[in-house]
Amino acid sequence: MDLDRPNIEEYLPSEAIQESNEKLHLRDLLDISPTLTEAAGAIVDDSFTRCFKSNPSEPWNWNVYLFPLWCFGVVVRYGILFPVRVLVLTIGWIIFLSSFIPAHFLLRSHDKWRKKIERYLVELICSFFVASWTGVVKYHGPRPSMRPKQVFVANHTSMIDFIVLEQMTAFAVIMQKHPGWVGLLQSTILESVGCIWFNRAEAKDREIVARKLRDHIQGVDNNPLLIFPEGTCVNNHYTVMFKKGAFELGCTVCPIAIKYNKIFVDAFWNSKKQSFTMHLLHLMTSWAVVCDVWYLEPQNIRPGETPIEFAERVRDIISVRAGLKKVPWDGYLKYSRPSPKHRERKQQRFVESVLQRLEKKGK
């Protein structure tokens, strides 16, 4: 087993069944080495864990003149940049709150104006956030338009994906409800742009959410809906399987691809290792967040295509554009075990090949 390879491309379990039509020998019964090798291969490296691995950047401060330079950089980042950024963010919040709260309560009767102002203000505060990390975001492609019967889907790396996209267009997003100050923001400000909440832990939740999604799309006046079909944050080198929920709503799907450049900071948010606050602080004490956003061509489901195939096709489009590798795993496997049907499929294939050869023997 060659364990020294740096890029294990397209590592998927190989076929463990030897297709042959020969007589069955004792060796065929007893030789379980293909299955064992598959298991050992999974222990040594697997394509699922790789999706959530944050590769630490190579330190460059290893000698006499680089180290002081790096120290100087740290001083600048923590001592100068960080306070300035906090100031910028505070100013942004003051402006936002002092405009949002009056608008929200005073313009109750003028809904259209209120919504317009709230939309603009949300875009504004997101711009302030992006500025607080010195975000260098390059947008490619036509800006999303507000039309009914369309959803936007994007690959997911961190909660800042939402902020980066939101500063351009006030999307309504569907998100996991978070605790703490994020949850507070979710229930107050994000409510106004029409966000939908779900709870991963609840099984019945899916139907309720599916209904809410459908209702939202029908509304002409609602903000365009943004969905992250991966369902979890991935490290921006891979994409995991898209959930089909966004693809069976019977409307146009507009893919958005986001790729972060790790040159100054790795924007992957590993929610198991860091709270969102720590993640934001990490970004605010780095030099810059650099990323590219591509608004891609809207896609419709083709005749005869199932929602799952549609989802895979869109995932393909996004992965190719952002240079991400696809893996065949469901992101929720982070939180639960794979369903028994995968193992059953393997068992079934094994049995089929054995029975086929038994039959040939004429027994």
Next chain:
Amino acid sequence: MGSAPSMLTQYDIEDVQEYSYNLFSQQEIVSLYERFCQLDRNAKGFISADEFLSVPEFAVNPLSQRLLKMVDGLNFKDFVAFLSAFSSKASIQQKIELIFKVYDLDNKGKVTFNDILEVLRDLTGSFMTEKQREVYFSVVYVPFGFPLSSK
């Protein structure tokens, strides 16, 4: 926390290398250590069954439960020794020994018909009836007719 390799000294690497019959290069042992630390989430020094099962590719393997009994709670040295049987440089003897241990899970020193049937059950699940398994077994085993022993 994948930056643990710095905790592995040259002595450690050589020690582990020797323990696993010199089947891995030092670079491979360093890579394995990174992987070990990645799977061992709270740096306990061993990987629990639950952590092995969090690798979906491993969890869907039909023999995962049998293998779990062999790898659960192994420290790094034993982990590498276990994996050394899968190296292309390992001897046939070593590979057969591993397969034997997978069959003879309760360490009786011999593999019985029952052990073989149990492994077959794991591999076939509900897609083969017990009768079919016995037929398969008798078809390939009839020419021999005596139980395998550890020698």
